[in-house]
Amino acid sequence: MRKILVLTISLVLATGLASGLALAAKEKAKEAKKEAFKYEDPIGVVKIKPGQPIHIAYWFVVAGPDASLGTDTKRGVEIAIQDKGGKLLGHSIKFTGQDTGCNAEGGQAAATKLASDPTIVAAIGSNCSSEARPGAPILWKAGIPTVSPSNTAPYLTDPKRGPEYEGYLRTAHNDKVQGAVAAEFAVKKLGVTKAATIHDGSVYAEQLQAVFAETFKKLGGTITAQEAVAPTDTDMRPVLTKIATGKPEFIYYPIFIAAGGHITRQVKEVAGLEKVYLMGADGMFSPDFYKAAGEAAVGMFHSSPDFSAFAAGYKDFLDKHQKKYGEKPLAPFHAHAYDAAMMVFAAIEKVAKKAPDGTLYIGRKALRDALYATKNFKGITGTLSCDQYGDCADPRIAVYQTTEENVKKLVMPDKPFWKPY
Amino acid sequence: MSEAVKDPVGGPETASGPPPGLQRRHGEGMLRKLLERFTATDLIMWLIGGGILTLILAGSAATLSAGKYTIKHWIDFMVFGLAQGSIYALIALGYTMVYGVLRMINFAHSEVFMSGPYTAYFVAAFFHRSGLLESHPVLSMFMVLLVSMAASTLVAYLLERIAYRPLRGAPRLVPLITAIGASFFLQYTFRGLYGSGFQAYPVVKALERQWDILGIRVLGFQVVVIAAAALMMGALYFFVQKTKMGKALRAVSEDKESAALMGIDVDRMISMTFIIGGMAAGAAGVLYALMFKQVHFFMGFIPGIKAFTAAVLGGIGNIPGAMLGGIFLGFIESLGPSLFLDGLGIVAPYQLKDAIAFTMLVLVLIFRPTGILGERLAVKKA
Numbered sequence: 076m077r078k079i080l081v082l083t084i085s086l087v088l089a090t091g092l093a094s095g096l097a098l099a100a101k102e103k104a105k106e107a108k109k110e111a112f113k114y115e116d117p118i119g120v121v122k123i124k125p126g127q128p129i130h131i132a133y134w135f136v137v138a139g140p141d142a143s144l145g146t147d148t149k150r151g152v153e154i155a156i157q158d159k160g161g162k163l164l165g166h167s168i169k170f171t172g173q174d175t176g177c178n179a180e181g182g183q184a185a186a187t188k189l190a191s192d193p194t195i196v197a198a199i200g201s202n203c204s205s206e207a208r209p210g211a212p213i214l215w216k217a218g219i220p221t222v223s224p225s226n227t228a229p230y231l232t233d234p235k236r237g238p239e240y241e242g243y244l245r246t247a248h249n250d251k252v253q254g255a256v257a258a259e260f261a262v263k264k265l266g267v268t269k270a271a272t273i274h275d276g277s278v279y280a281e282q283l284q285a286v287f288a289e290t291f292k293k294l295g296g297t298i299t300a301q302e303a304v305a306p307t308d309t310d311m312r313p314v315l316t317k318i319a320t321g322k323p324e325f326i327y328y329p330i331f332i333a334a335g336g337h338i339t340r341q342v343k344e345v346a347g348l349e350k351v352y353l354m355g356a357d358g359m360f361s362p363d364f365y366k367a368a369g370e371a372a373v374g375m376f377h378s379s380p381d382f383s384a385f386a387a388g389y390k391d392f393l394d395k396h397q398k399k400y401g402e403k404p405l406a407p408f409h410a411h412a413y414d415a416a417m418m419v420f421a422a423i424e425k426v427a428k429k430a431p432d433g434t435l436y437i438g439r440k441a442l443r444d445a446l447y448a449t450k451n452f453k454g455i456t457g458t459l460s461c462d463q464y465g466d467c468a469d470p471r472i473a474v475y476q477t478t479e480e481n482v483k484k485l486v487m488p489d490k491p492f493w494k495p496y
Numbered sequence: 497m498s499e500a501v502k503d504p505v506g507g508p509e510t511a512s513g514p515p516p517g518l519q520r521r522h523g524e525g526m527l528r529k530l531l532e533r534f535t536a537t538d539l540i541m542w543l544i545g546g547g548i549l550t551l552i553l554a555g556s557a558a559t560l561s562a563g564k565y566t567i568k569h570w571i572d573f574m575v576f577g578l579a580q581g582s583i584y585a586l587i588a589l590g591y592t593m594v595y596g597v598l599r600m601i602n603f604a605h606s607e608v609f610m611s612g613p614y615t616a617y618f619v620a621a622f623f624h625r626s627g628l629l630e631s632h633p634v635l636s637m638f639m640v641l642l643v644s645m646a647a648s649t650l651v652a653y654l655l656e657r658i659a660y661r662p663l664r665g666a667p668r669l670v671p672l673i674t675a676i677g678a679s680f681f682l683q684y685t686f687r688g689l690y691g692s693g694f695q696a697y698p699v700v701k702a703l704e705r706q707w708d709i710l711g712i713r714v715l716g717f718q719v720v721v722i723a724a725a726a727l728m729m730g731a732l733y734f735f736v737q738k739t740k741m742g743k744a745l746r747a748v749s750e751d752k753e754s755a756a757l758m759g760i761d762v763d764r765m766i767s768m769t770f771i772i773g774g775m776a777a778g779a780a781g782v783l784y785a786l787m788f789k790q791v792h793f794f795m796g797f798i799p800g801i802k803a804f805t806a807a808v809l810g811g812i813g814n815i816p817g818a819m820l821g822g823i824f825l826g827f828i829e830s831l832g833p834s835l836f837l838d839g840l841g842i843v844a845p846y847q848l849k850d851a852i853a854f855t856m857l858v859l860v861l862i863f864r865p866t867g868i869l870g871e872r873l874a875v876k877k878a
């Protein structure tokens with residue numbers, strides 16, 4: 076009995092030793108291989124084995140009332156992937172993502188989900204600036220750089236933004252430009268002297284109206300009111316009545332579709348505002364806005380990227396878009412999304428190294444640095460050059476006016492009404 | 497000391513009542529009882545309530561003395577508030593009636609409200625395309641109203657039959673959670689059916705006119721909204737108070753078992769409650785669509801929460817209370833930011849509209865824990 080026991084124990088020990096030895100040998104062999112190919116990165120390295128895809132993620136608002144913004148940008152990225160033939164450095168491109176809901180909570184949730192996936196190389200997003208504020212630091216903590224095609228709030232690329240935003244870049248314009256163009260338009264083209272603004276508490280709208288008010292005052296105008304509503308509000312008549320007491324000639328409300336539609340519809344019902352000029356921004360420059368606002372949108376102004384100043388490639392893009400989705404773009408940022416994706420692809424191509432066994436190594440810090448080093452990149456929105464805070468856009472903003480034809484056919488105007496340059 | 501002073505004054509009156517000694521002992525007992533009942537919590541609550549009230553009064557005084565708004569503005573604010581409040585009131589009826597009968601909060605009621613106008617949108621859009629809305633506005637709006645009420649009623653009825661009836665007699669938390677689940681289910685069912693985007697209600701030209709009533713400028717649809725809501729609330733009140741079925745409803749609400757013993761079909765009465773609530777919500781939905789001209793699958797959420805607040809404000813379970821609560825809430829939302837926040841120097845006060853509505857709820861509940869009209873009912877059912 077005891078003999079058997081001793082025998083078994085020794086047998087077990089022997090096998091254990093043997094396997095241990097074998098393991099050590101394997102490790103050694105691996106190390107030898109590693110020595111031949113070295114790739115290090117202070118934050119981390121993404122290793123992609125042959126046959127595995129390169130994983131790019133989006134975090135866009137693809138559901139709910141502001142879904143047109145996210146769908147539009149998502150399609151931009153999809154066309155960029157299609158133009159690459161779906162392949163990068165011999166690997167296929169995997170494109171997945173999360174919905175962000177156009178609010179801070181949604182952005183935080185989406186970024187947390189993306190950050191937990193170690194296969195993600197880079198992200199494209201977010202759409203609304205409120206999402207990026209909590210979301211971008213979460214992604215960068217996980218070493219994922221993100222390029223936004225449609226965040227425009229100045230804060231995100233402000234010198235004071237803090238190191239947690241170091242992985243953040245954008246191909247969209249900074250609202251320091253957009254707000255100033257709107258104010259110049261009001262003063263120089265329309266000749267108004269009294270204006271009121273409304274924001275919805277979002278980072279985007281709050282900062283955009285602040286830039287507008289500042290520029291408007293600098294140009295000699297008076298701001299009669301700077302009001303705010305909640306994005307879920309429906310009854311805007313009381314706040315508009317309050318604004319009417321200041322007798323403005325111009326109301327600037329750079330907010331989103333739902334609340335913006337209610338304001339547009341209700342303005343003309345308020346005594347004293349029947350003849351006021353209305354102006355919104357790129358956040359509601361979408362056929363969905365015409366659905367929400369109806370005929371009340373006729374004659375209203377929007378500031379938005381100047382499509383006529385885009386590079387030659389834009390026409391091609393529109394043809395591909397029409398062929399692939401059977402309709403015109405839904406919002407203004409599809410081209411910026413295309414450029415963001417192309418910028419990410421170019422940076423990956425620059426930093427990725429192939430090991431002898433075919434595994435692709437991408438350093439996270441190296442990728443971020445390569446993105447920030449983007450200079451004179453020929454995109455379809457213009458020539459992109461990133462500054463040290465991640466502003467890469469070539470900003471050309473124009474003002475558009477909505478006609479009856481636009482509302483009836485639910486298409487955005489394609490010829491600018493006024494340009495600052 | 498004070499007792500000694502008080503006694504001679506009370507003396508002559510007590511001649512016919514109990515002897516003075518007894519009365520004094522009785523008074524002391526009352527005082528002690530009062531002191532016992534008056535806890536630190538009460539003190540803090542009253543301080544908070546008093547603080548809010550002082551702020552409101554100070555703010556209002558500052559605004560009124562600044563003279564930024566004319567009488568015309570205030571009247572405009574009140575008309576806006578009345579129109580919005582009537583819609584809250586109609587939705588609140590559904591919450592309050594279900595609570596009165598079943599003691600449960602039907603959180604899916606906001607989806608009952610959404611289902612009507614969203615379904616009726618397709619009818620309205622069809623009338624708009626065919627030109628019927630232009631040529632026969634009254635007839636076509638009536639049809640839209642009927643479709644909306646029918647859809648909401650159907651949803652409310654099925655909700656009760658499928659989601660709530662099997663759970664009757666279960667602990668109170670179970671139907672509550674079911675209601676929340678049903679709310680999500682309905683929301684996303686309608687999203688699947690009709691899509692996640694906005695739909696814009698066609699504009700009824702006949703209602704876009706402005707009327708001058710006694711020098712007050714009123715918009716056409718505001719008149720329709722307020723008049724229709726008043727009419728429906730009147731009809732409902734008549735139904736519950738004066739008809740035989742209304743009497744049965746009230747009996748079920750007071751005591752289900754006794755009502756069943758008296759030969760009332762309790763299940764039928766509960767279905768009836770949901771049907772009436774659904775009809776009111778469907779009508780409110782069309783009025784909402786007339787006012788805001790937009791529908792989407794999530795539209796019920798905020799009005800639902802507000803209407804629930806209105807129902808609690810007026811005293812949940814009490815029908816006139818829900819009407820009063822709704823209109824009170826509409827007024828507060830419309831007038832409040834300009835009236836007292838403006839005076840307190842708060843920037844962009846309309847952002848705080850919702851905060852004001854809920855602060856008012858807290859204020860009312862501090863001073864009247866059962867709601868504005870809720871007292872009688874709470875005593876009876878406690």
